[in-house]
Each structure stands twice: as structure tokens, then as C-alpha cells.
Amino acid sequence: MESDAELLARLRDGDEQAFVLLVGRYQGALLRLARTFVPSDSVAEEVVQDTWMGVVRGVDRFEERSTFKTWLFRILVNRARTSGVREHRHVPFDPTEPAVSPDRFDRAGSWAEPLVPWESDVDDRLVAAAWGPVLRAAVDGLPGRQRDVVLLRDVEGLPADDVCTVLDITEGNQRVLLHRGRSKLRSVLEGERRAREQG
């Protein structure tokens, strides 16, 4: 698979195939991210289309001080914020919400039931393939900013600093959101494993 940098170089040469490949790579992530900022799917689609136009027209001036991905997501968030629509209010943040349900622990604060290691699952290609759609749905089900942070950090692989810049959140906020989001994904996979063992 060609890297973003290679596709970017082809895009600078006016290669329309490279453009379509980049769209294919990022369209889903852009739509998901846009949707947190705007109130409807159709506005999200407009914002994403506008973002791609920004890429085509701005690519000659892009100096690669950041990666292509970070640049792309920043354009999207800027467009979404200035799309004339009020930012979608995200789910209020409950700082006391625990990452792991308190009923998993006994009175002393130790795990009430033993946890099993997952090494065998990770090595099992079939299991790993089954996790894909489950995780995709679980990421989509995360509340607003948690979804954005997990999407950018763990699905798209942006470094923490870039995530803070793109979403305009503090480092501390980023860490809390990521912690919550990852914890939920872990518990979804745990439920998935349990269902498989019983089924």
C-alpha cells in the first residue's frame, strides 16, 4: 500500500487517481469526525466535501510541517467550526464516571473475579478478524469527544499532541477522554469473548 506521503507527491503532480485513493482512505474518518461538530449527516457530508476541495486547492501550499493526516483533520475541524452551524453540544463530561464498573470490585477494591489474559486471541487471526466489525461499531457508539479522540489516536494513529491541536483540547482532557474510550472498547471485547465462550 502506498504511503500518504507517496500519494501526496502524486497529488501534487495532479494525479486524480491518487486523490481518489486518499478519499477512500480518509472519507469514513472525516465523516465520523465531522458528525460530532454538525447536527446532521448531510451537513457533515458538505463539510467533508469542502475539506477535500481545500486539499486540492491547498496542496501546493502545504509545507509538510505536519503529516498529511493531521493537516487534513485540521482542515476538516476548521471547516466544521466555520460552517455556520452551532457546534453540536457533546455529552456532558462526568469526571466521576469510572472506567471500570465498581461492581467488578470487592469491598477491598480488588477484582471480584479473576481476569483472563488474551494472548491467545490476539494471535488467532480468525478471532482478530471477528473483532474488526465489533470494534468499529463500538468506536461509533462512543459519546462525542471520546469517539473523536479514540478515532484520531488509535484508529488513525495520530500522536497525542496532534490530537490536542486538531480538536483544540488540553493534554489532560485528551488523556481522560482516551482513557474512558479505550476502557469501554476493552469491556466490549471482554463481553464478546464471554459470549463466544458461552455460545
Place this chain on the structure above:
Amino acid sequence: MNVMRRRADLVCQQAVKLVNDYLDGALHRSERRRFERHLRACPNCTAYLEQMRATIAATGRITPEDLSPEARREFTELYRAWRADDPTPGDDQSD
């Protein structure tokens, strides 16, 4: 009098709150030591940490959905239109 008393050992419920910062290298040294001390004595939290690593790795392997042939055509046409239509100077695409 022992004023430099070692901080109390973590219980599991406290330890799981530190897992993500531990993985991100965001714990202070003393906190990291305290967390690792707990891990050495606790197979459950060790399993939890490992499950979290597996979750993160699996999330990183989610692949983008394929574009439909219609979307592919639509974006090819849009690209041609945008290229033909001269870029506006002073657009906000600085990096």
C-alpha cells in the same frame, strides 16, 4: 519518626485508573513505581493491562470501508472541476 513513609499500596480499583497514563508514559516516576509494584503482585491487573494493549492494537487494525463505485466517480469529477476552477488566492490551507 519515619516521615518518608512509603505511600500505601494501590488496590486494583485504583490501579486500573492509571493503566492508560502508564501506557502513554504519562505517570510521574513515583506513581509509575507504585503502579508497577502493584502489577508484580497482581495477576488480574497484569491481565487487564495486557487486555488494554490488545484492545489498542486491535483498534489500530480497523480498516477504512471501501468507497462505492459511485462515490469514486463523483470524487473524480469533483477533482476535475476543482482543478479546472482556479484556486482562490489566500485560502486558509496553511499547515
